Amino acid sequence: MSKKDRKAREKERRRNQIIDAAERVIFSKSLEQATMDEIAEEAELSKGTLYLYFENKTDLYIAITQRGSDLLNSKFAKVFSGAHDHTGLELIRMMGETYLNFVEEHPNYFTAFMYYESISNVEVLGDSKYAKQCDQNRHEALNFMIRALQIGMQDGSVDDRYEPKELATIIFASTRGLTAMTHASGRGHYFELLDEMEVGMSTLFENFLNLLVEGMASKKELKDMENSSK
Amino acid sequence: MSKKDRKAREKERRRNQIIDAAERVIFSKSLEQATMDEIAEEAELSKGTLYLYFENKTDLYIAITQRGSDLLNSKFAKVFSGAHDHTGLELIRMMGETYLNFVEEHPNYFTAFMYYESISNVEVLGDSKYAKQCDQNRHEALNFMIRALQIGMQDGSVDDRYEPKELATIIFASTRGLTAMTHASGRGHYFELLDEMEVGMSTLFENFLNLLVEGMASKKELKDMENSSK
DNA sequence: TCACTTTCTGACTGATAGTCATTTTTAATG
DNA sequence: CATTAAAAATGACTATCAGTCAGAAAGTGA
Numbered sequence: 001m002s003k004k005d006r007k008a009r010e011k012e013r014r015r016n017q018i019i020d021a022a023e024r025v026i027f028s029k030s031l032e033q034a035t036m037d038e039i040a041e042e043a044e045l046s047k048g049t050l051y052l053y054f055e056n057k058t059d060l061y062i063a064i065t066q067r068g069s070d071l072l073n074s075k076f077a078k079v080f081s082g083a084h085d086h087t088g089l090e091l092i093r094m095m096g097e098t099y100l101n102f103v104e105e106h107p108n109y110f111t112a113f114m115y116y117e118s119i120s121n122v123e124v125l126g127d128s129k130y131a132k133q134c135d136q137n138r139h140e141a142l143n144f145m146i147r148a149l150q151i152g153m154q155d156g157s158v159d160d161r162y163e164p165k166e167l168a169t170i171i172f173a174s175t176r177g178l179t180a181m182t183h184a185s186g187r188g189h190y191f192e193l194l195d196e197m198e199v200g201m202s203t204l205f206e207n208f209l210n211l212l213v214e215g216m217a218s219k220k221e222l223k224d225m226e227n228s229s230k
Numbered sequence: 231m232s233k234k235d236r237k238a239r240e241k242e243r244r245r246n247q248i249i250d251a252a253e254r255v256i257f258s259k260s261l262e263q264a265t266m267d268e269i270a271e272e273a274e275l276s277k278g279t280l281y282l283y284f285e286n287k288t289d290l291y292i293a294i295t296q297r298g299s300d301l302l303n304s305k306f307a308k309v310f311s312g313a314h315d316h317t318g319l320e321l322i323r324m325m326g327e328t329y330l331n332f333v334e335e336h337p338n339y340f341t342a343f344m345y346y347e348s349i350s351n352v353e354v355l356g357d358s359k360y361a362k363q364c365d366q367n368r369h370e371a372l373n374f375m376i377r378a379l380q381i382g383m384q385d386g387s388v389d390d391r392y393e394p395k396e397l398a399t400i401i402f403a404s405t406r407g408l409t410a411m412t413h414a415s416g417r418g419h420y421f422e423l424l425d426e427m428e429v430g431m432s433t434l435f436e437n438f439l440n441l442l443v444e445g446m447a448s449k450k451e452l453k454d455m456e457n458s459s460k
Numbered sequence: 461t462c463a464c465t466t467t468c469t470g471a472c473t474g475a476t477a478g479t480c481a482t483t484t485t486t487a488a489t490g
Numbered sequence: 491c492a493t494t495a496a497a498a499a500t501g502a503c504t505a506t507c508a509g510t511c512a513g514a515a516a517g518t519g520a
Contacts, residue, residue, distance in 0.1 A: 007497095014498095030351075035475085035476060035477085036476075036477060036478080037476075037477095045499075045500090046499060046500045046501060047477090047478085047500085047501075048478090048479080048480080048499065048500055048501065049498075049499055049500075051477095051478065051479080052498070052499075056477075056478075057477070057478090111348070114344070114347075114348050115348065117344075117410070117414050117419060118341070118344050118345065118348055119417075119419075121260075121417055121418060122417065122418035122419060123418075138420070162437075163429075165426065165427050166427060166429060166434060166437055167437075167441075169411075169424070169427070169434060170408070170434060170437060170438045170441060172411075173404075173407045173408045173410070173411040173438075174403075174404030174405075174407045174408060174438065175404075175407065176407040176410070176411070177403045177404045177405065177406040177407020177408065177410065178400070178403045178404055178407065180347070180403070180406070180407065180410070181399075181402075181403040181406070184347050187349075187351055187352065188351060188352035188353075189347060189349075189352060190368070193368070193369065193372055193399060194399070196395065197393075197395050197396060197399070199393075199396060204396060204399060204400060207392075207396060207397075207400060208400045208403075208404065210445075211397075211400060211442065211445040211446060212441065212445060213445075214444065214445040214446075215440075215441040215442060215443075215444040215445035216441060216444075237466095244467095265506085265507060265508085266507075266508060266509080267507075267508095275468080275469090276468065276469045276470060277469085277470075277508090277509085278468065278469055278470065278509090278510080278511080279467080279468055279469075281508095281509065281510080282467075282468075286508075286509075287508070287509090
């Protein structure tokens with residue numbers, strides 16, 4: 001039994017070694033410019049071996065995507081580990097900040113996320129377990145957000161006339177839009193737009209969160225905020 | 231002189247004929263699956279000729295992207311042609327709806343937008359005139375939004391403690407996030423998330439706009455809305 | 461008709477994703 | 491330790507396709 005286990009562990013280590021090498025090569029260039037031969041050399045293996053562990057180049061890249069997805073979710077989880085000290089509204093804000101930090105610290109993983117979602121028809125993915133885990137993570141992230149909203153409705157920080165699932169989906173998607181812009185601007189896009197404003201992405205993001213918060217905060221909470229700012 | 235003009239016009243027609251063919255082929259499959267040989271055949275030209283009109287495959291795809299971008303902007307412009315009958319806040323809402331409709335009617339163009347923004351470093355684009363026009367259009371779209379906000383601040387429908395440029399950028403990016411989700415769900419992504427909710431993307435989008443509107447509406451406007459709903 | 465320019469062609473090249481028959485390594489058995 | 495079977499790894503090979511370029515065809519003007 002443990003023999004099999006060891007085998008499985010070694011196989012897993014090999015797999016990770018390949019993903020490590022692939023990250024180094026692909027992140028230093030780009031998916032298109034990186035070749036499987038290069039990745040094989042970086043991993044100190046032959047090309048054929050890569051194909052023993054991954055269906056094809058895309059599959060390998062999705063394995064990288066999954067790593068990023070796992071990492072992001074672990075950060076979300078950390079936010080919730082201290083959930084008791086915060087209102088639901090604060091948790092939402094913290095999740096947003098976590099996301100923005102992630103994009104700034106791990107732009108290459110975010111690039112991978114974008115590639116993943118750009119895959120035009122899901123059939124291309126086949127039944128990739130990496131893709132499944134990514135979808136699973138996304139689902140979990142949304143659940144975190146739903147939970148935060150429910151907490152907020154309990155503690156009175158979020159207006160309870162909203163449907164938590166719906167609101168969570170909206171926040172999720174719009175936050176994603178902001179992070180995508182942050183990411184793109186870091187790659188040279190949107191230069192003209194953001195350059196004209198003296199504010200950086202993080203200020204912009206802060207204002208975005210404030211805007212959302214004003215929209216979804218309960219009337220009571222708003223009154224509190226108004227008072228405390230005076 | 232007019233000789234040269236005619237020549238230029240014919241060249242332009244050829245170019246469009248190629249883009250037409252490329253759209254048919256690429257939209258029916260995907261960028262990666264479409265080959266230049268196929269596109270050439272569809273255009274009833276030889277492959278070599280394609281390269282007289284476009285730098286490379288990406289350049290050709292960006293020409294398609296520009297078409298989509300032009301189309302979207304013309305729709306935005308139409309919203310503004312009747313600007314006098316609407317408040318600034320209404321214009322913002324109409325722009326959002328226009329965007330969502332566009333994604334639903336022209337998903338292939340939106341796919342192209344996503345590809346364009348996913349280009350990891352802008353140097354790849356070189357000095358493509360198509361890319362320049364896309365950036366120009368994006369800039370113009372943002373200006374439409376800024377204008378709508380300014381109108382809204384004038385007519386009292388938008389809270390004037392916001393900075394129009396900043397707010398426009400935020401709305402722009404977050405709306406983009408929602409449309410991206412709409413697009414992705416149409417391609418089979420996010421299935422699990424959206425399936426659980428009985429609401430469709432357009433309802434979700436409507437609620438998103440309401441949320442934004444509440445966040446950015448002036449207090450006066452909110453009071454009006456409250457009264458009228460009673 | 462000739463000479464010159466512009467446009468077009470398609471066979472060719474180079475790069476690279478993916479394959480598979482063969483070799484090497486590992487592990488188990490007597 | 492020697493033998494053998496299974497598992498893992500290899501790298502030469504194939505197929506595909508983006509991009510090229512020398513030469514053909516079409517257009518233009520005298």
